[in-house]
Amino acid sequence: xxxxxxxxxxxxxxxxxxxxxxxxxxxxxxxxxxxxxxxxxxxxxxxxxxxxxxxxxxxxxxxxxxxxxxxxxxxxxxxxxxxxxxxxxxxxxxxxxxxxxxxxxxxxxxxxxxxxxxx
Amino acid sequence: xxxxxxxxxxxxxxxxxxxxxxxxxxxxxxxxxxxxxxxxxxxxxxxxxxxxxxxxxxxxxxxxxxxxxxxxxxxxxxxxxxxxxxxxxxxxxxxxxxxxxxxxxxxx
Numbered sequence: 001x002x003x004x005x006x007x008x009x010x011x012x013x014x015x016x017x018x019x020x021x022x023x024x025x026x027x028x029x030x031x032x033x034x035x036x037x038x039x040x041x042x043x044x045x046x047x048x049x050x051x052x053x054x055x056x057x058x059x060x061x062x063x064x065x066x067x068x069x070x071x072x073x074x075x076x077x078x079x080x081x082x083x084x085x086x087x088x089x090x091x092x093x094x095x096x097x098x099x100x101x102x103x104x105x106x107x108x109x110x111x112x113x114x115x116x117x118x119x
Numbered sequence: 120x121x122x123x124x125x126x127x128x129x130x131x132x133x134x135x136x137x138x139x140x141x142x143x144x145x146x147x148x149x150x151x152x153x154x155x156x157x158x159x160x161x162x163x164x165x166x167x168x169x170x171x172x173x174x175x176x177x178x179x180x181x182x183x184x185x186x187x188x189x190x191x192x193x194x195x196x197x198x199x200x201x202x203x204x205x206x207x208x209x210x211x212x213x214x215x216x217x218x219x220x221x222x223x224x225x226x227x
Contacts, residue, residue, distance in 0.1 A: 045156075045164065045207055045218040061215055095163055104211035105154040105169035107176070112163060 002026035002108045004079075004096045009113030016086050020113060022079040022096030030054070030074040033099040035106065036081050038092035038115075048094070049081065050104065064090075086117045121146050121210050123219035131225040138195040140222045142208035147188045152212030155184055155193045158221075159204045167206075168193060200226055 008020040022034070035050040049070040050059045058070050069082040079096055093114050097106035122145040132138055142153070151171035156164040166175040168184035171191055181196045195202055203226055208219040 044220050045158075045209070047216045047218065050216075059214060100166070100169060100175075103152060103169065104216055105152075105166060105209070106156075106164070107166045107169075109163035109165070 002098065004098060004108055004110040006094065006096045006110040006113040009094065009115045011116045011118065012086055013119050014087060014117055016117070017082070017084045018086065018115060020081040020083065020094055020096075020115070022081075022110060024077045024079065024096075024098065027098070029072075029077040033104065034072060034079045035097045035099065035104065036070065036079075037095045037097050037106070037109075038090075039095070039112070040089075040092040043092075046092075050099075051079070083115070086115075088117050091115060091117050120215055121148065121213050121217050123208050123210060123217055125206075125208060125219035125222045127222060128220075129223045129225060131227050132198050133227045134198055134200060136198050138198050138202070138224055140193040140195075140206055140224075142186075142191040142193070142219050144189040144191070144210060146213070148191070148210045149212030151187050152210060153184075153186070153191050154209045154211065155182075156207045156209065157202075157204045158207065164207065195224075198224070198226070202226075 005023045036048040051070045067085045071080045093112040095112045096110040098108040100107035124143045126141045153171045155168040158164040172184045205221045
């Protein structure tokens, strides 16, 4: 059974940092691109960042470029999102999502981890 | 960036009725790389449709997707109470990938 489980969310002050993790199981992790998608309170879905299976390629939304870094450790079946210089508008539930095949349609999602940026 | 506009904002129908949800793109979506997701309150999104018209694993056949270019449709042929949710479209053919703002489906 495919499972993805996020952790690392919490309350952080503006300008602070946080690292999210996503532990994956039930599939060959290194074969699939992975992504982070966020959802601000009572808002829609916003793509944040993606990484290819081999970590050779990374992609970022303009809103987080230069502040967030996506990475993965295929030996640990774990995806990461390092978030620096956090802003109030980064407050959201952050979902880890597995790509299906060779496209970025997401066939498995975690339950999300809440990041709150507030003083 | 491709902007996806979903309509209507809210759809209120009786059980057994047909629901038609629209997703219009500001530019043509490459290779029909268009997906639909269902999100129930307090839950993560669930993939319903990918490639504009292919049902994801385990999705009931009352859900169907159609369209190409800039106009896409998700149809729920016979609405059931458990279909109450917000539905999002997503294009993943061009970078950055983008989501629509969602359509809320309610039961009368």
